[in-house]
Amino acid sequence: MTSLNATSDIVTSIAADALILGVDAEGTILAHPQVPAEALVPLQEAASLLDVKGKCCAVTVLPGTGTGARRVVLVGIGEGSARELREAAGTAARSCGKDPDSVVVAIPAADDAGYTAIAEGAVLGAYSFRDYKTDAEPAEGEEPWAGTAWSVAGASEAAIERASILIAAIAGVRDLVNTPPRDMFPGAVAAIAQELGAQTGAEVTIWEPEQLAKEGYGGILGVGMGSARLPRLVRVEWAPEDAKAHVALVGKGITFDTGGISLKPPKGMETMKSDMSGSAVVLHATLAAARAKLPVKVTAWLCLAENMPSGTAQRPSDVIKIYGGKTVEVMNTDAEGRLVMADGLARAIEDNPDVVLDVATLTGAQGVALGSRTSAVMGDDAIRTEVADAAERAGEDFWPMPLPGHLREGLESTVADLKNIGDPMGGMLSAGLFLKEFVGDTPWGHLDIARPAFNEGAPWGWTVKGATGHSVRTLVELFEQRAQA
Incomplete structure (x- = not known):
């Protein structure tokens, strides 16, 4: 079952299928208190080589080298309003691979409203209705997909509760x-x-x-x-x-x-x-x-x-x-x-x-x-x-x-x-x-x-x-x- 929680851990040390980071209008990966500055250096170099821009909802996927994640998803947040944060997180969520077990979102926000928007966008952007899909049923001997565990870095419990x-x-x-x-x-x-x-x-x-x-x-x-x-x-x-x-x-x-x-x-x-x-x-x-x-x-x-x-x-x-x-x-x-x-x-x-x-x-x-x-x-x-x-x-x-x-x-x-x-x-x-x-x-x-x-x-x-x-x-x-x- 899909779950949503806040995390106060250093996110680059968390083993996850994907780590979502924000990008500003100039193409700079946004700093976050739970992302070590040194971990951003190689990611920023790769983003610059790829000419990544921060237009809202523009997505670039990088290997998770130097992090605990299999991939890093960079997403533009535009001006960073709650609405743009929600839409950016939703778009990024669909680039985290098929049926990810865990995703960490480390996009900074100014307040609870921003973090609520990020959490909402991520989970709802990845929503899919599969009740009638035969390929959604596990093959013999396989474990059924339990849903994605979403972790939002820096969010308060109040923000997560409202988002939930x-x-x-x-x-x-x-x-x-x-x-x-x-x-x-x-x-x-x-x-x-x-x-x-x-x-x-x-x-x-x-x-x-x-x-x-x-x-x-x-x-x-x-x-x-x-x-x-x-x-x-x-x-x-x-x-x-x-x-x-x-x-x-x-x-x-x-x-x-x-x-x-x-x-x-x-x-x-x-x-x-x-x-x-x-x-x-x-x-x-x-x-x-x-x-x-x-x-x-x-x-x-x-x-x-x-x-x-x-x-x-x-x-x-x-x-x-x-x-x-x-x-x-x-x-x-x-x-x-x-x-x-x-x-x-x-x-x-x-x-x-x-x-x-x-x-x-x-x-x-x-x-x-x-x-x-x-x-x-x-x-x-x-x-x-x-x-x-x-x-x-x-x-x-x-x-x-x-x-x-x-x-x-x-x-x-x-x-x-x-x-x-x-x-x-x-x-x-x-x-x-x-x-x-x-x-x-x-x-x-x-x-x-x-x-x-x-x-x-x-x-x-x-x-x-x-x-x-x-x-x-x-x-x-x-x-x-x-x-x-």
Whole structure:
């Protein structure tokens, strides 16, 4: 099992598969209190011959001559901000050889935040999902790979503890989302949430299909009725006695999205196991608050359904009743996320939280507007600013977006209170306006993470291919700020 710890040893004396060192903008290997100056001399000579530069995430691998490591990985850290340290460590981690048993990271940082970033980046940059790889199974007589032991030189125990909590949360999201939809369906997610809640002290409540019908959760039921694997609503709550605030989270949990009767083209379905990313994020952000024992009450709502076409699936022009009574004309069954989220938001505000935040891979329009690395945040001005500021501190990219009032007219229906799609232009914004109808007067923010939640391209920084865990760090940062307010 992968482990993470701090070390106060002289790192060049530690036997390891790899030693990671930082390089500044001039190409100079950065001094570190636990790296003897004389050990840097031959490494610096080799780096100079190879014209090594310190551009952030630029990597050069050298033999570990003169150290206890098999190889030395030099990585540029740019200006050395926490964000750059995290990305540099993540990039370097992928150059430490296949399945290294041990890696030592000796990049200097100015404070605990820097060392936390280094630890996070290294472990998460090396993350891989191999549950279904047959070559990951040991051959007869071989010992199974036990994972990498990561040692961060100079880090405090507090920095390592915080990094460990964030790593567990982000890797947890990645594991859930990367799991094939055959095995990750609404009931399976609910069972996992229950198990993890018992481990961390969070209280978990599950609404089975019969209870959803009895209590009027028409959005979740409407989306999930086309699948043989029926929907669930899951409430996960961390409620410490000394809570200074109450944050409600609502996560979109479409475990697979075919588009329903409004069927997606085949290419559009290839990554649709990722449509449950919002629910995975709010689950693990809540568990992170519990593990850190933050004095903030966090209530997460996982709105879980599988959107399938069948004889029992909802149809375009059907009218459904959302929890609380509002009716929606379903014009496109592929605009399903907002339907399950409407149920979750309407229920979440009944608990009178200080703020409700929803997290969803909601619209393809998000990627058109902001690309594959920057998520959108909409909602009340103060909450939108709070989320964007938390993201900046956390090293994640969120961009504030408006909710223009004139787009609301496109959601008018002739037979129901609302339609589930608006005008074709500004689709990300009209989806936000749709959700706004279900939050009442509760301060609210809407996080559309459609593209950043799942990386279809090459790894970069601490972001690997596949599920990313994007937005977990932003939410935890927001919890911490609320705890201090």
